[in-house]
Amino acid sequence: MTENFSVKLEEAKYYTPEVRCREQSWMGNYNKTYQAFLADPDGFWDNVARELEWFQPWSRVKEWDYPYARWFLNGKLNITHNCLDRHAHNQRRNKVALMWRGETEDEERIYTYRQLFQAVCRFANGLKSLGVGKGDRVCIYMPVVPEQVIAMLACARIGAVHSVVFGGFGVNALNQRIRGTNAKVVITADVTYRRGRAIPLKNIVEEAVVNAPSVERIVVLRRDTDKPVELHPEMEVDYYDLVDGESRECPAEPMDAEDPLFILYTSGTTGAPKGIVHACGGYTVGTYYTTKHVFDIRDDDIYWCTADPGWITGHSYGIYGPLLNGATCLIAEATPDYPTPGTWWDLIEEYGVTIFYTAPTAIRMFMRVGEEWPNRYNLSSLRILGSVGEPLNPEAFEWFYHTIGKDRCPIVDTWWQTETGMHMLTTMIGEPMRPGFVGRPIPGVVADVVNRQGKPVPPGTGGLLVIKEPWPSMMRTVWGDDERYRKYWETIPGCYTAADLAVKDEDGYIMVIGRADDLIVVAGHNIGTAEVESALVSHDAVAEAAVIGKPDPLKGNTIKAFVILRDGQQPGEKLKKDLIYHVRMTLGPIAIPSEIDFVQSLPKTRSGKIMRRVLKAQEMGMDPGDISTLEE
């Protein structure tokens, strides 16, 4: 898509929450806070950082050497000290930190801050005994279980850099990510459960570590502790053996604010996925601040973010942000509609969830099955609703607001990215909400909608969403490929370009329309066209492939593939199934095309680049725009 469009801004329809919401919020008045930030940006962040505990204070808030920023220079801290020790050694020690629910009712585990602290320390000591230390990379490929969280925190505790890979990725995707970081250890589980079935994970790891020579050890968590799992002793160790006898104390490694905290892969528009690198200090400050203010979190909140920790949302708002705020967090392995479409509402009722953060895809799925499902449950504990990952269309907003929030709960639609680490745009609690619009930049962030020259566009005119000033939790680089980092700052002079198309209204509220590049957001997950295409081309029958995103009322987009077969290959249903299976195995189930067309040729530029927008325009019956570079 390009930014050459405009949106007719109808009479603005706002929902205005009770004044009480604003008066009682941590932030208070949005405009006032925003102005205070603009008047003294460094002072603003300095104050936020002071709310956390540092082993050594910073000497300067930031150093901006375009496009590289360093934050809290010379400051020393450990994020887990702030997530755990700060609470476990104080009045929150017996407060519940983490509640985990498996697919069935009888699978439940609860950790207080003291218990979580101890579990993390024991596993951190276990990792040390395997020779893992500061700066080493550890790949975590696990289901949503407490040990997934413990593993992440244990790495951070000792300064190892975690790289979590979502459990829905397949062999090649995992192999690529392990090799990308040269991970020393991979942490996994024997199986994950989905819709009542056990799906093996360890087998995938075994295949994925072939040709990944950096891997020294694989730690395997047994889901069913009564069932032995066959381990290959030269490489594999049992999670429980590893922690057995380890001390419940492990000193937190003092990390420099600019040391890497983790790497998280996200799809790129071309080529291999990008390992986004986040730094210890800025990420801690950014996620702490946004969780506190955007969700207006309180000590008695029961907070549930439905994202898997394998994604950035799970990192920042499933784990780090809420724990930094001493919150009680629910995590669940539960699929939204298994065993019934009431499962999630049941969890909200049972645990008394007060803050519920989820994705538009899930909301639209629930809309489709009907309001009789949520209406069976008591959702009166809910106080604040959140949305992330894709545009929350007005219909979904309305449904979420009325049916789930019962017209009482503010909705925070949060726009941000793996690269930004923290929320960037939203409508702060208490401000009027405009369905279809995420809202304005949060205090601390300078954002705008501009044209290719970097000039702000007038209300209603399409443009690119950009960030104009550095922020603490911004990505520091792309692991092993700094050139790709620079690109983010080079598309539009002086700005970080998010590659999202957007429109502003007269009040500065921003509507995010979708991607300006070849990324496809499917059910809130970013999929790179290049990744799917190369998975298809790696099948023997395929000569060439191009994929596009096709708008879908439920998932936002689905993937459609156009495939040129090699000579002598027979197109047909059988081959379509083979190709889908092949993508499922190599890249993972989240990336499979919903449609495959066999074609004789693909539209290309004279230099040989596939013009996906032409395919897309054809598919949608739209004008393909400028096709002067199209080959014959």
Ligand code: WTA
């Ligand atoms: C999209 C997820 C509209 C957007 C946190 C962005 C959104 C990409 C929203 C980043 C939102 C995220 N409204 N679109 N509230 N939030 N997006 O890296 O296209 O997985 O660029 O981070 O998701 O996806 P990522």
